[in-house]
Amino acid sequence: MIDGGGGLAAELPGDVTIRVLRSSDAERLGAAYRRNRQHLAPWEPLRSAEFFTTAGQHANIGEKLGSLAAGTGLPWILLAGDRAVGAMALTGMVRGPFLSANLGYWVDQEFSGQGIASAAVGHVIEASRTRLGLHRIQAATLKHNAASRRVLERTGFREIGLAPEYLQIAGSWQDHVLFQRILH
Known part of the structure; x- marks a missing residue:
């Protein structure tokens, strides 16, 4: 099991913090998804109306915290004050x-x-190396998502290939560029 405690939170630019997601974050995360619904739509799977509600986020967070308890995942939230961003x-x-x-x-x-x-x-990346003992992180981004590609390249990820029809995004199977970051 992964410990969601100390060493996994940090201060980021713009008075934003990152910390492990909590079940109490459902309302603020639902508000963030509602605020960003149109902004995120081209980059994410189609979402039910329920997903954007507090109840939908309770279920979403429950799944993520289940993977945390099982040691197969680790979810974080970004906060500006008390607002999920x-x-x-x-x-x-x-x-x-x-x-x-x-x-x-x-x-x-x-x-x-x-x-x-x-x-x-x-x-x-740092938490993955020092706290989780991982060797590698993989990320995939849509071929036309230039901003996400820049984030990955800026943080030391290297392109490793193209995955045709990799994920169903915005209602259709779309090609993704695969990246990896070797941590050791």
Whole structure:
């Protein structure tokens, strides 16, 4: 099991903090998703109306905290004061000889372009190396998501290939560019 406690929180640029997600974050995360619904729509799977509610976020957070308890994932929230302004997550964490996880993230439209995503990804990289003992993180981004590609490149990820029809995003199977970051 992964310890969601100390060493996993940090201060980021723009008075933003990153910390492990809590069940009490449902209302603020639901508000953030509602605020950013149009901004995130081209980059995410289609979402039910329920997803954007506090109840929907209680369920979403419950799943994420279940993966935390199982040691297969680690979800973070980005906060500006008490307001959620983004999220990061390691998913599909594998131990043994692989020691790898997948990284996903988003940042509130109002906070985009301020270096917050890069700083948060940098924090996740460091925590993955020092606290989780991972060897590798993989991330995938849509071919046309230039901002996300810049974040990954800025934080030391290297492109490793193209995955045709990799994920169903915005209602269709879309090609993704795969990146990895070796931590040791």
